[in-house]
Amino acid sequence: MITLLVLFGGFLGAKTSYAFGMTWNGTHFASTTPTSVSFCVADYPYIPSWGVYGTGYTNPTSTFDFANWSITASAFTNGTYQVVDCYNPATPTDYAIFTVNSGSITTFGTNGGAYFTSFTYSTTTQYARLQGFWAVPSDSNKFVSLIFYQNSTVFGKQDVEQVSATTTGNFDFSFFFHGLPVATSTQNKVFGLYSVINLTDNTNVRITGECASAPFSVTWEYCGQNSTLLVATSTIVNAFNYNLPISPPLKQTYSFEECGLTHFDLGLCLADVAVGLFQPLQGDIHWENLRSVMESKAPFGYFYMAKDSLGNLSATSTPTTAITIPSSIKNTILIPLDTAISGILWFFFLFNFYKRLKFITI
Amino acid sequence: MIITGIENFILGIVAYLISLLPEVSITSPFGTAIVTANGYISTAYSFLPFITLSLLAIIAFDVAFEFSYFVYKIIYWIIRRFPTQS
Numbered sequence: 001m002i003t004l005l006v007l008f009g010g011f012l013g014a015k016t017s018y019a020f021g022m023t024w025n026g027t028h029f030a031s032t033t034p035t036s037v038s039f040c041v042a043d044y045p046y047i048p049s050w051g052v053y054g055t056g057y058t059n060p061t062s063t064f065d066f067a068n069w070s071i072t073a074s075a076f077t078n079g080t081y082q083v084v085d086c087y088n089p090a091t092p093t094d095y096a097i098f099t100v101n102s103g104s105i106t107t108f109g110t111n112g113g114a115y116f117t118s119f120t121y122s123t124t125t126q127y128a129r130l131q132g133f134w135a136v137p138s139d140s141n142k143f144v145s146l147i148f149y150q151n152s153t154v155f156g157k158q159d160v161e162q163v164s165a166t167t168t169g170n171f172d173f174s175f176f177f178h179g180l181p182v183a184t185s186t187q188n189k190v191f192g193l194y195s196v197i198n199l200t201d202n203t204n205v206r207i208t209g210e211c212a213s214a215p216f217s218v219t220w221e222y223c224g225q226n227s228t229l230l231v232a233t234s235t236i237v238n239a240f241n242y243n244l245p246i247s248p249p250l251k252q253t254y255s256f257e258e259c260g261l262t263h264f265d266l267g268l269c270l271a272d273v274a275v276g277l278f279q280p281l282q283g284d285i286h287w288e289n290l291r292s293v294m295e296s297k298a299p300f301g302y303f304y305m306a307k308d309s310l311g312n313l314s315a316t317s318t319p320t321t322a323i324t325i326p327s328s329i330k331n332t333i334l335i336p337l338d339t340a341i342s343g344i345l346w347f348f349f350l351f352n353f354y355k356r357l358k359f360i361t362i
Numbered sequence: 363m364i365i366t367g368i369e370n371f372i373l374g375i376v377a378y379l380i381s382l383l384p385e386v387s388i389t390s391p392f393g394t395a396i397v398t399a400n401g402y403i404s405t406a407y408s409f410l411p412f413i414t415l416s417l418l419a420i421i422a423f424d425v426a427f428e429f430s431y432f433v434y435k436i437i438y439w440i441i442r443r444f445p446t447q448s
């Protein structure tokens with residue numbers, strides 16, 4: 001059902017597509033060009049070694065055409081990272097920042113490389129797609145994980161999802177995000193989509209505690225230093241995009257007029273009184289009380305009971321009947337069988353649902 | 363303030379009426395059935411997660427769809443009882 005909702009939601013929500021990002025073509029990062037962002041400027045004073053290196057561009061103080069922008073990985077200085085600030089001259093607050101990190105400072109096991117090859121997202125589907133490569137470290141006490149979240153100064157960290165590497169190879173994940181509030185001129189750096197690859201030890205403690213999203217982090221807002229655990233030839237890119245033209249979350253919009261001795265207007269004062277009397281205050285309506293009552297009373301409570309039971313399903317939880325199946329049989333027989341039969345089930349579901357719809361009378 | 367008060371008053375009445383209903387008990391036949399079913403489902407899920415989730419999602423969707431359609435038919439039937447509606 002959730003899958004269907006996502007699929008249907010994607011179709012219903014199709015409006016304007018506004019996706020941009022950057023992709024790795026094997027030798028350099030190339031921009032996926034949006035028409036509304038036409039310039040990039042290398043400009044971020046917090047980074048001591050900032051600059052942009054790449055094809056057709058060496059001077060970090062001038063502008064260049066975003067459409068022709070590219071960065072060659074070999075031009076990077078090992079252990080440094082660069083920041084590219086892209087904006088539209090017509091609307092300067094509508095911009096994106098790409099940070100790129102490359103280097104070989106130390107190794108994290110002999111096979112611990114990880115990097116992004118593509119970071120794109122769409123406000124149409126509200127999904128961010130992250131592609132890249134990662135390798136399971138040879139040291140069994142360490143593991144690689146990918147964390148994605150949306151962060152803003154308004155709502156904090158949202159939509160946090162973490163995926164751990166279990167096999168070495170390319171990864172391709174799509175993460176849902178709620179959408180981003182429209183920034184004003186005074187809060188033009190209020191949100192971003194973050195994706196960070198972490199290398200952590202088995203105590204789940206980040207190796208370099210200096211950065212909020214260390215190692216491998218290029219989260220410039222938190223990390224004023226370079227990661228010290230980059231693997232040779234690894235290259236990471238993050239994109240932080242600001243002020244996208246999408247709808248902000250709903251909130252109270254009425255602003256009370258000034259009503260005092262120095263600025264007295266009877267009409268405005270009466271309007272303020274009327275609004276103050278009748279305007280519903282969302283925070284003062286206690287829906288949670290009703291829900292807590294419903295959760296403990298039949299028959300509603302049985303619905304919540306079933307919902308909680310299903311929500312606690314986990315492949316790693318201990319079932320009531322535990323049967324150990326060798327992983328070889330599981331990988332070669334059970335998982336393909338599981339996938340195939342579930343596909344057939346969905347096919348039959350769609351077929352029968354179509355037949356059911358034919359007999360619906362409205 | 364006034365609208366908020368009215369809404370909270372209505373919510374209070376609804377919450378009071380619901381509070382008169384009997385408590386949910388996991389030892390009741392229905393509660394036992396849910397716990398037992400969850401045990402079987404979790405076992406199946408550990409072996410065949412996609413099939414289990416697919417079946418649950420399809421059943422949930424069917425129940426939600428048929429329930430919504432049923433409610434729609436009832437509301438439509440009530441509306442047609444009004445003299446000016448046909």
